[in-house]
Amino acid sequence: MAKTKIDQTMQIIRDQIANKSLIVGSRLPSVRQFAIRLNCSVSTVVEAYARLVAEGVLESRLGSGYYVLGKTETFAFVETEVQYQREVDPLWISRQSLDAKSGVLKPGCGWLPSNWMPEQSIRKALKQVAKSENILLTDYATPHGHLELRQLIARKKEALDLKTQLNQIFITDSATQSIDLIFRHLLQAGDVILIDDPCYFNFRALIQAHHLKAVPIPFTDNGPDAEKFEQALNLKPKIYLTNSGIHNPTGTSISLQTVYQISKLVEQANILIVEDEIFSDFEYTPAPRYAALAGLKHVIQIGSFTKTLSAAVRCGYIIAESKLIDQLIDLRIATNFSNSHLNAEIVYQALIDGSYPKHLDWLKKQLNKAMNDTIQKLAVLDIHPLNVPTAGIFLWCKLPIGIQAAELSKLCLKSDVILAPGNSFSQAENAGEFMRFNVAQCIDKKVFDVLEQAIQQLRLSV
Template identity: 50%
Template sequence: MGVIHDRIARRSLTPGARLPSIRAFAETMQVSKSTVVEAYDRLAAEGAIRSRPGSGFFVAAPLAPLALAEIGPRLDHAVDPFWVSRQSLEAGADMLKPGCGWLPAEWMPVESLRRALRGIIRTAEPATLTDYGSPRGLPALRQLLARRMVERGIETAPDQILITESCTQALDLLCRFLIEPGDTVLVDDPCYFNFLALLRAHRAKVVGVPLTPAGPDLALFAQALSEHRPRLYITNSGLQNPTGASLQPSVAHRLLKLAAEHGLIVIEDDIFADFEHEPAPRLAELDGLERVIRIASCSKTLSASVRCGYIAGPRDWIDNLVDLRIAADFSSRRLSAELVLTALTDGSYRKHMEALRARLAKAMAATSRRLKGLGIEPWLDPEAGMFLWCRLPDGLDAGEVARRALGEKVVLAPGNAFSPSQTAPDFMRFNVAQCADDRVFKVLERAMRSE
C-alpha cells in the first residue's frame, strides 16, 4: 500500500492510471495475492483508487495541488489566544515545541496504555466497544475520581461528578450553563490562553486580575468585583498556567469570602494536581464544592489522545449539566473512560508520576540555568510542574522573537497570548520538558539577537 501511496504522491501515478493486476503486483512485490487484495481494498476505502468491474483498479480523483503555505509554519498569525495552539498542534515532526503545553511522547506511560488497550480489547463486553456511554460517564471511573478527591480533602460523591471529553469540554459546558453573552468573567492575568479563546467564543466580557506569586492581587480582585459584577472566576490554584504559581492559604480564604459576598461562582481547573510534590490549598477543598466547581483531565499525565476529563460540583448542577451534555454531545466516550480507569488502577500510575516529578525537577533546573545564561529571568521558581514564566531582556518583544524562531521551526509561547490586558509583551512561557534539545536555545539566541 505504501508503494502505491508514494507513487501517487510523487505524481508518477496520475489520476486515471491503471494499477497492476493483483497477480502481477503480488509477483512484483513477492507477496501473496491476498495481501495485495487487502492493500487495494484499503486504498479504495481511502478514495485513493477505485475499482472498475472487469477492468481492474485505477488511480482515483485528482490530488489537491501542493501549497507551500501548508508545508511550513504560518508566520502571519497574530499573537492572540490561539497563537500557541495553532503553532503547536500544526507543527510537523521536525519542529521543536518548547512553547507547547504537553509532555513529550517518550515521557508518557505508553506501555501502560498499551496494556490497558490490549486488556480492554480482549475482555470488554461488546457494548463497551459499540454502544453509547452514559451521559454521566462510566460509574466505576466516577467512583475512583470521587475517592481520589476525598483523599485530597475535597468531600465528593460519585453523583457529584460528570465525565467529560476534556477540561476544555468541561469548561465549555459550564460556560453554556452559567453565563450569557455579555456576562463578565474574571481570569488571572496572565492565565491559560485557552480560557481566553473559549470565553471569546461564548462572547463573554473578560476582565483580568493581576497575578502575584501567592495568587490573584486581592485588592484588585475586590475592585473588579465591585466595578464589573462578574458571574464567574476561572483559575488554576495549583501550579498555575503559565506561571507555575500556587495559591497561598491566606489568599484562598480571603478570595472565597469575597466570592460569597458578591455571589461569584469559581471554576477551578486542577489539571496539574498530580504534578505537585506537596498539595497547595484548593478552593474546592475550602469551599466544599458549594460555589467552587472543580474540573480536570488526564491529558497531561496519561494521554492527550485519550480525551477524558470531568466536572465535580453541586448535585443539582450536575443533573442540569447532564441534560446539557445530552443536547450538545449526547453521551460520554465509554471506551476512553475504560482506558483511563484501567491505566489509573493497574498499579503503575503512582510510579509513573513519581518518576515524572523527579524528571521534571531536573529539567526545570537545567532549563532555568540555560535561560538565565541568555539573560532570560524566571518570574518565580515553581515548586513543581512543567512551566517557567520568564521575562526577556529589556527591549525585546516576545511576539517578534517567537515569529523569528518559528521561521527556524521552533514554536515558542509569547506572553501576550496569555494576557487579557496585553501587558506581557516581554514574557514567554517555556515548557521545560520540551527544552532538552540544544537547538531550542541556539534558535532562541539568534531570534533575540535579530531584534
C-alpha cells in the same frame, strides 16, 4: 501480516488505474491470476483487494469479481501548506504548536514531549480494552460517563479533602470542553467574569468565543490579589475562572490563606469559582483547593488526564452539584451527544495500572532537573523567572530589557522554535516583556542558541 507486500500490491493497482491500464468500470484479474502474475500469495491479493474496496477504489460485485470504481486524480493528495501569518492572539501558540512539523522545537507549548508520557500504560490499556465486551467497544457512554472512573476520581478527591457523590461527577472529553459547557449553561454574552492576570491563553480564547467581559485580577506569588478581587466584585461578575494546584503560566501554587480569603469573598458575593486543576498530578504536595474550602455550592472543579497520561485520549471531568451536572448533561447531549466511553476506559485502565504512580514519580524527578537546568541556561541570556515554581512544567520569565516577546517569538519561529509570548496570556501593558517556557521542551540546546541569536538580532535592529 505482510504489510509491505499488501501495500505494494495496492500501489500496483493504483498505478494501473492512474496510467489507464485499468479504466473505471473494468474488471480486475481474479485473485488467483493476480497472485501468480505478482508472484505473491493469494491471501495478499485478497487483502489488497478488500482494502481497496474499503477505500472506495474498487467495488466487489457478488459472484462476479472486483471492478474499478474510483477515479485516479485524487490518489496523489498533497497536504496544503498552511501558513499562519496571523498576529499574536490567544490562539497563536495553539495553532503554531498543533501544526508544528516534526523537528520543530516547542518550548512554548503546554504539554510534555511524547517520550516523557507513560506510553507503556497506554499500550497496556489499549490491549486490555481490545478484550472488553462488545458494548464497551461500540456503544455510547451513559450520560454521567464511566462509573469506575468516577469512583476513582471521587477517591482521589477525598485525598484532597473534597467529598463527592458519584452523581456530582461528569465525564467529558477535556478540561476545555468542561469549561465550555459550564460557560454555555451559566453565562450569556456580555456577562462579567474574573480571570487571573496572566492566565492560560485558551481561557482568553474561550472568553472571546462566549463574548464575555473579562476582568483581570493580578496574580501574585500567593495567588490572586485579594484586594483587587474584592474591588472587582463591584462589577457583578458571575464566575471566577482559575487554575488551582499549579497555575498556568506562572507555575505558582496558591497559599492556603489566599484560598481562604477568596473563598470568603466568593461566598459573600454569591458567585462561582471554576477551578481547573489540570496540572494537579505534577504536584509534590497538593496545594489547597477552593472546592475543599468553599464546597460545591460555590466551586465547580474541572480537570483532565491530558498532561500526565495522554493528550491523544481525550477525557476530562466536571465536579459540581448534582442538579447542575444534570443540566450540563442535557446540554452535552444536544451539542456533543456523548463522550467517548472507550477513551474513558483507556484512561481508567491506565490509571489503575500499578506502573502509573511510578511513572509520575519518575516524571517529577525529570521535571525538577529540567527546571533547574532551564533556569540556569536562561539566566545566561538574562532571562529570569518571576518566581521559581515548586512543581510543574512552566517558568514565567522576564525577558532582557528592550526585548518584546511577540517580536522574539516571530523571529524564533523562522528557526523552527515555537515560543509562548506573554501577550497571549495577558493584555497588561508589560505582558510583552514576559515569556512562558515549558521546561520539558527545553532539553535541546538549540532552543537557547536560537533564542540567543534572535535576541542579538533584535538588539541590532533597534
